[in-house]
Amino acid sequence: MAHFHISASSRVGCVRTNNEDMILIGSELLRNDVYKTSFTTKADNRLLVAIADGMGGHNCGEVASEDSLTNLRFFFDDLPLNMTEGDLRQAMDNWLKSMCLAVEAKGKEDPIYRGMGTTLVAFLYYGGQYYWVNCGDSRLYRLHQGELTQLTTDHSLSNVLGLKTHSSQIVNCIGGGSTESYIDMANITGEVESGDTFMLCSDGLTDMVADEDVQALLEKKADADMLCEAADKAGGYDNVSVITIRVD
Incomplete structure (x- = not known):
């Protein structure tokens, strides 16, 4: 059994006028807001936290992220509650297909929504196990025993081409006109122990704040809003959303 202290924050940033990010904590959706809660793991309960970074312009990116x-x-x-890991993976794949169809259908109904899409990164506690899910370039990190590790892999053009420089152009998302969207999903290996911190974020954080600076803030027990503030102080060129999960 573990106890989580969860903080979340989503900001529009210093340049853009519309926030297309969306955060989910359990049953709570938030945008342009902060939120804190706690959760204790048990064999028969579950937790989902997620960030979606919408895209598409004309205000429809925020629709894609919220709908998803x-x-x-x-x-x-x-x-x-009794699904195996394999069944859970298949269920997530099926969900992605249905969600992509829903986004596409909305675009056909009204041209303003055509081409809208969103990334997704999620942390799941289900059936006594921890999982992460990723589609796009939003990220999940784990701070464990003094080491910050990115658990997800960006679905970006630079990664596909094997380039060391980061590209903001993504090759996978929910919707966005993609016909072959996919989800990465993995069990979080190694014991989740007291002192660990998990952090989910949109690229509005990692494009503004270097990983070593993120780690320094997390080690000082900065909450999600403090991390968003760091992104804004660095220029805030994009929307920024962060979730931190501290383990007791």
Whole structure:
């Protein structure tokens, strides 16, 4: 059994006028807001936290991110508790396909939504196990015994081409006109122990704040809003959303 202290923050940044990010903590959706809660793991309970970074312009990126997390929330709540890891993976794949179809259908109904899409990164506690899920370039990090590790892999053009420089152009997302969207999902290996911190973020944080500076802030027990503030102080060129999960 572990006890989590969870903080979340989502900001528009210093340049853009519209926030297309969305955060999900359990049943709570938030944008342009801060939130804190706690959670104690048990064999028969579950937790989903996620960030979606919308794209598409014309205000529809925020629709894609909100629709996706709203849909994901109800999907996760309705899962039976006795699913195997393989069944859970298949269920997530099926969810992605249905969500992509829903985004595409919305674009056909109204041209303003055409081409909208969103990234997704999520941390799941389910069936006594911890998982992460990723589609796009939003990230999940783990601070464990003094080492900060990125658990997810960016679905970016630079990674596909094997380039060392970071590219903001992504090759995978929910919607966005993609016909072959996919989800990475993995069990978090190694014991989750007291002192660990997990951090989910949109690229509005990592494009502004270097990993070593993120680690220094996390080691000082900075909450999500403090990390968003660091991104804004560095220029705040994009929307920024962060979730921190500290383990007792």
